[in-house]
Amino acid sequence: MSMIDLANYRPCVGIMLLNRSGLVFIGRRRHEATDHEPAHAWQMPQGGIDGDEEPYDAAKRELLEETNVSSASLLAAAPDWYSYDIPGGMIRKSQPGGFKGQRQKWFALRFEGEESEINVAQPAGGAHPEFDAWRWEQMERLPELVVPFKRPVYEKVIEIFRHLTEPR
Known part of the structure; x- marks a missing residue:
């Protein structure tokens, strides 16, 4: 992907x-x-990087805003950025910048709190809820649960972080 192309992807x-x-x-x-099956409505937390925010700081903020989780420690960061295109009919007209997709930096974190800390209905900071349900899932199943256009990124993330699934 050329540098010109990267400008069309939201960080x-x-x-x-x-x-x-x-x-x-x-x-x-x-x-x-509605053009995706309900079985593909699942995903890991993700979100945009604000201004000059560092990617890991954005990851901690997004995790808190989407799940209410603050009891987590960094395990690993993906070595590269991974991109996907958003299908034309799904691109939000109101999205600033007119991005055609997302360019993501992925982080693996270990949840160290109690499950009662997780609250997707009323996440921290008054953020609008992104999720209406949550669960713990085996890593290998993630690609079949996400919308098809995100699958290649999920497969790459699984490949990179697979070694982290050993119980602690």
Whole structure:
């Protein structure tokens, strides 16, 4: 991908939150687009990088805003940025910048709190809820649960972080 192409991708972060058993947090997106099956409404937390925000700081903020989780420690960062295109019919007209997709830096974090800390209905800071349900899932199942256009990125993230699934 050339530097010119990168300008068309919104800089974002993705978070693979692993529990002590090596399972991954996934949330079911609220109001998922109707052209995708409900089975593909699940995803890991992700979101945009604000201004001059560092990617890891954005990851911690997004995790808190989407899940209410602050009890987590960094396990690993993906060595590269991964991109995907958003299908034409799903690009928000109101999205500033007219991006055609997202360019993501992924982080793996270990959840160290109690499950009662997780609150997707009323996340921290008054953020609008992104998810209406959540669960812990086996890492290998993630690509089949996410919308098809995100699968290649999920497969790459799994490849990079697979070694982190050993229970602690």
